[in-house]
Amino acid sequence: MTTAPLLSVTDLSVDFRVPGRAPAHAVSQVSFTLQPGEALGLVGESGCGKTTLSLALLRLLSPQGYIVNGSVKFNNRELLTLSEDEMADIRWRHIAMIFQGAMNALNPVTTIGYQIGEAIRRHYPFMTPVEVQTRAAELLDLVGIAPSRASQYPHQYSGGMRQRAMIAMALACSPEIVIADEPTTALDVMIQAQILDLLDNLRRQLGLAVIFVTHDLGVVAELCDKVLVMYGGVTAEYADVDTIFNQPRHPYTQELLKAFPDLTQPQTALNSIPGYPPRPDDLPPGCRFAPRCPHVFERCHIQQPALLTVSPNHLASCHLLESDANR
């Protein structure tokens, strides 16, 4: 890769600390880079730390969440040491987020147009009301909502429309990076397809870099260039999308793929992974996937595997891959 990465995250770790309880290691030592215009899939199941990680990038963790280690560089500028004011300037203007659950993230008592305007005014205080209005209308048009509907309230919008409005809001200040946290969960398949299509088009049209935070491997396969598979707060596997889907090396990635229905192969039965994902405050001592892994052996229960380079630009954390990595 020749260009400098737009975003580069190194060894990021996040703990949750509640007084009187053991700290919960929600994210441990996660690294990745994001090039301009690139789409990264952050994949994992509930509790794997993907949402925490994305919130940590924006420094939007709840008060119990602490970034205990690592660095987040945006255009070579360290974000973790910025003052709160400087960080507020980065948020939305450079890195915006589409939150999970569009239904709850919109204010029910003000119009959609006003809420989009709010995001604009916050970062461009000198814009005149007419300019703000024009910009809001532009944004609505961009996401496929008739600008005349700017004066309507969230309850007058359908689920898909609200998600579009959320996207418009995220684009308000022309950010370079958009983090989309489960952008299509709880939407119908057809609406899901519409939203994903919209995000994909916007990415191409505006040259956005997008981080898709999702549990849906279908979304990742359709839209992403690179994939970071997380399990129990650590990186299980990190590679380009074709490698992840066609040559996965980590047992978790392999099992997860088998658990995902594929209409092009209707003969293969669905697989399930026995057991449940670990809780971040009760992690197994060795490899975090060991209790559920089909290839587990003694060492997995004792020692945490390192993140190994199994081939150029392909990282995986599994003891079984050590011989490949050393080669």
Next chain:
Amino acid sequence: MNQDTPALALRDLHKHFAAGRPGLFDRHPALVRAVDGVNLEIGRGEILALVGESGCGKSTLALTLLGLETPTAGEIHFEGQNVTGLRGPALKDMHRRIQMVFQDPYESLNPLMTIAEIVAEPLVVHRLFPAPAERHARVIRALEDAGLKPADSFLHRLPHQLSGGQRQRVAIAAALVLEPTVLLADEPVSMLDVSIRAEILNLLADLRAKQGISILFITHDFGTIAHFADRIAVMYLGRIVEIGATAEILKSPRHPYTRALLSVVPVPNPRLRQKRQILQGETPNPIHLPSGCRFHPRCPIAEEHCKHTDPPEIPLSATHTAACLLIDPQ
């Protein structure tokens, strides 16, 4: 009873709601045609998937089958017997034979009740097996049938102490305890982690295989049911637009709506990024149904006469029918 009679048969079933209360000037408010002429049969021990987007009426259909909504018109036959409009004890008795598993296992269990209480509740409601020992045995058996072993260890826990998959198993156990012959499952895995969905699906398939339970599996996701259902029915705006054996629907869908739905199912293979046929807009409001074919405003291949003629169900094979004017039966 004849083994060939379907477990459940719906004949031209309608369920209309008044949209709002009758007002002072408007004595006849508009009708929401949630279910609008559904014909459907579920064979004994069959798994039938009912696929449709929200607003297509599939949930209303389920509530009507459960007797929680009274059909506006049409008939429901349960094991060959007309049970439409049953009331009182007869309805309650019917409830024993048709049970439902809901979508969200985080919401469908009372947080204050122990697992034992939750699973025993249907027995309490129906005053079955009042002897504590017998009731206990039934609860244990239902939990084990639902794959919660050892069942003893779950009895005194509360829902919040279980994982999502375990909770859904509890909900299934609470449905099984009445030994139903028909199970309605409304998106039972969509709230669960991908890695454990197959477990729940396999459990349901096992129940069918071992106990001969018929399952109506309601979903909006073709992916989940592709390996699982015997037949698939696709519902749009209150009506079944296509029905057929799973292989027929997946390999040769004939209705344009089915085709579009299938084309947007994400494929977990980046080499097969496909041209998706995305329908614009959303399912229209069932208050103002389009004239003619109800799908024509969103249909990519609609022709002029689709606006005027309501398509009949066209038989395509012994098991496959589709309601579209543009299908050539040959």
Next chain:
Amino acid sequence: MAEQPILLTGASFWRTFARNRIAVAGFLMLALAILAALFAPLIAPYDPAESVQITIDSIYQKPGPAHLLGTDDAGKDVLSSFIFGARVSLIVGVFASFISIVIGGSLGIAAGYFGGRTERILMRLTDIMLVIPDLPLTVVIVAITRPRLLNIILVIGLLGWTTTARLVRAQTLTLKERKYVLRARSVGAGHLHILRRHIFPLVLPLLVVNSVLIISLAILNESALSFLGLSDPTVVSWGQMLNYAFSRGAMSARAWWALVTPGFGIVWLVLGFTLLGHGLEQVINPRTEWHHLTGHPRMVSLPTTPPDPAP
């Protein structure tokens, strides 16, 4: 670490309670008052019911060794009246609040659960009760029915249920939409079963908190009535003490102890119940303290899928 339950039960309730300073403060204040009321005959240096020979000197005596908080207009020991007065306040507060809670709770549950015409009628009734100014009506009714302790309790209780009814109705409205209610219905459960198993147990915490808060209102109402002269003359109460002191020259005699003491008692109890009530509210409904790791994410934000077209 146990997951944060939706509602606290048993031991975990007490642990959380013990950590909540507001609740504990209120609890301690009330424990003191209740002990004083229970053991009043043992603690109080004099018996307020005993008649005292009134001399010029015995009226409004300053606090001193014989009378720690001085004497009142009738030469009676203020401290003793103060201790006995706690009994009336507590009895009126508890019983009146019980009446309010029973009425408000049942009307609220009925209105919320059954909806439709039942709800419209009950809520109209509640609205009417809500707009009638409480105190003047109480004064009128007590004046007509004769100020006896039982009448006072009944009137305060029968007029104080409106806020409870509204709160409970709102809670019931959300509870009856829960999926487990639908699940129970789908099994064939009747209204009585659903109300008993799925609605009432989840309304109960709200009722407990609310009853504690309503006690403080009832105590204030009782004091106001007594201060206006509508007290049961056969028992000592703080409002009555204030009334006598106020109307019989405590101000001009500069006998601050005759005014401050009963006033302090009222504030103490009202504050105690209010603190306990708000504390309990935080303990029972600790949503503000959750984050997405202590509870399951589903408990924090529920994705609200639009319902199928049913109205």
